[in-house]
Amino acid sequence: MRRISAPFGFVRDALGAASCMLLSSCSGIQHALDVRGPQAERIAELWWVLFAICTVVLVVVVVLAVWATFRGRRTDETEIALSTRQSTKLVLAGGVIIPTIVLIGLLVHSVAVGNAITSEPAGDALVVDVVGHQWWWEVNYPDRENVSRGFRTANELRIPVGRPVRVQLASRDVIHSFWVPNLHGKTDLIPGQSTATWLQADEPGTFRGQCAEFCGLQHAHMAFMVVAEPPERFEAWAEQQRRQAEEPASSEAARGRDVFLSNACVLCHTVRGTIALGSVAPDLTHVASRLTLAAGTLPNTRGHLAGWILNPQDIKPGNRMPPTNLEPADLHALLSFLESLK
Numbered sequence: 001m002r003r004i005s006a007p008f009g010f011v012r013d014a015l016g017a018a019s020c021m022l023l024s025s026c027s028g029i030q031h032a033l034d035v036r037g038p039q040a041e042r043i044a045e046l047w048w049v050l051f052a053i054c055t056v057v058l059v060v061v062v063v064l065a066v067w068a069t070f071r072g073r074r075t076d077e078t079e080i081a082l083s084t085r086q087s088t089k090l091v092l093a094g095g096v097i098i099p100t101i102v103l104i105g106l107l108v109h110s111v112a113v114g115n116a117i118t119s120e121p122a123g124d125a126l127v128v129d130v131v132g133h134q135w136w137w138e139v140n141y142p143d144r145e146n147v148s149r150g151f152r153t154a155n156e157l158r159i160p161v162g163r164p165v166r167v168q169l170a171s172r173d174v175i176h177s178f179w180v181p182n183l184h185g186k187t188d189l190i191p192g193q194s195t196a197t198w199l200q201a202d203e204p205g206t207f208r209g210q211c212a213e214f215c216g217l218q219h220a221h222m223a224f225m226v227v228a229e230p231p232e233r234f235e236a237w238a239e240q241q242r243r244q245a246e247e248p249a250s251s252e253a254a255r256g257r258d259v260f261l262s263n264a265c266v267l268c269h270t271v272r273g274t275i276a277l278g279s280v281a282p283d284l285t286h287v288a289s290r291l292t293l294a295a296g297t298l299p300n301t302r303g304h305l306a307g308w309i310l311n312p313q314d315i316k317p318g319n320r321m322p323p324t325n326l327e328p329a330d331l332h333a334l335l336s337f338l339e340s341l342k
């Protein structure tokens, strides 16, 4: 893929680091100028054009201001009359004509970029339905031809490299905003309305997405991951996700499943292949295959999962999951069961 050629590599890196620090305490996997898809490329191109033009304008204005400050006052009558005429021309050209031309040029360019990034890309698109909840993302992969092949996951989108993905957005509660800076700009999720955006990754990679509209106490902890993979690997992942949860392979995991099914977990979560069919919290059928827990809040490890189950309110205050009171042996069994849900 053609990359944006930054005017100066150093300037790009410095600005990239600064913007990254401003955006979040993140690594380079969430970075609007590290473009990995055609839509992000057009947005970054617009950004660089605006940056270049604004820099030129700033430099010209500062040079003129410094020059005017140090050249001193004229006292000669003829020179004053002459300089008044010159000033009028200067004000007309510099204050009206040039800014009008520049602003119209930028307007035309930004409308063209806006059209390019919102229009439907060519090619057979994958459709993904994303539903925003306070504060997590429900991700559905429908299959229009065979409904039973559709599946659901949470807080993670896997997409095939090189194929356009239509992301259809809805919200269950308040306004959220879907944003994967490496791939595209923001699109709001509005209760009672459906909106949509396009993603396309031109190379494999893992990119962090973030809710970009303040949606309550844990807005900052409403993140997700986008994993772009070669088509064969994506298909293999999708095939695995379509399956029901496998029978526990160990007695520990089997006991953990009993713990899961006899506690309040089943009221909110689904594990396909069991009686757990709750729909107000993430589907856990393949929770062990995901990179993070609690919508990008924690890495998906046994220790973090234990902490999350025992006291999710300490980690993400205000979220809907209540603390769980389990005996240590039950907790370990439950962790073994959840870890088996690959």
Ligand code: CUA
Pocket: 132, 135, 175, 176, 177, 211, 212, 213, 214, 215, 216, 218, 219, 220, 222
């Ligand atoms: Cu959802 Cu901010």
